[in-house]
Amino acid sequence: MKTVLVLVGKTVNKHIGACVDDYVERLGHYMPFELVTIPELKNNKNLSEEQQKEREGELILKQVQEQDFLVLLDEHGKELRSIEFATWIQKKQQTVRRLIFVIGGPYGFSPAVYRRCNEQLSLSKMTFSHQMVRMIFVEQLYRACTIIKGEPYHHE
Numbered sequence: 001m002k003t004v005l006v007l008v009g010k011t012v013n014k015h016i017g018a019c020v021d022d023y024v025e026r027l028g029h030y031m032p033f034e035l036v037t038i039p040e041l042k043n044n045k046n047l048s049e050e051q052q053k054e055r056e057g058e059l060i061l062k063q064v065q066e067q068d069f070l071v072l073l074d075e076h077g078k079e080l081r082s083i084e085f086a087t088w089i090q091k092k093q094q095t096v097r098r099l100i101f102v103i104g105g106p107y108g109f110s111p112a113v114y115r116r117c118n119e120q121l122s123l124s125k126m127t128f129s130h131q132m133v134r135m136i137f138v139e140q141l142y143r144a145c146t147i148i149k150g151e152p153y154h155h156e
Contacts, residue, residue, distance in 0.1 A: 057110030077120030086147035
């Protein structure tokens with residue numbers, strides 16, 4: 001199974017970017033993994049929140065193929081403990097060819113993206129910046145991989 005993480009806009013904070021890059025490199029030892037960054041919209045200050053979500057949504061959906069399993073990282077999604085997430089990933093590895101996770105822009109997702117998604121996951125009831133969500137998610141994906149392999153990274 002190939003796993004793809006789609007981001008809206010580049011990672012601005014160089015420290016967070018370095019951490020994301022580190023976990024992306026580590027993930028390559030466990031699974032085919034790709035990070036796709038959709039460029040920020042030009043002149044987005046002239047767009048309403050809804051217009052921005054619609055345009056970002058179009059760009060997100062261009063990254064998704066018909067048979068892909070699309071998961072939105074969304075504050076209203078289902079919360080899983082790390083071990084539960086590892087089990088969830090393991091099940092997907094048996095049934096899905098391409099697993100796409102998306103971290104949206106600052107205003108969330110368009111209705112079209114919500115309609116297309118197969119599932120929504122939340123990392124926490126707390127709110128994190130979109131920049132930090134990138135780092136937290138790739139770390140949790142890495143943690144899930146080590147749990148699946150029975151490696152000592154995760155402690156109960």
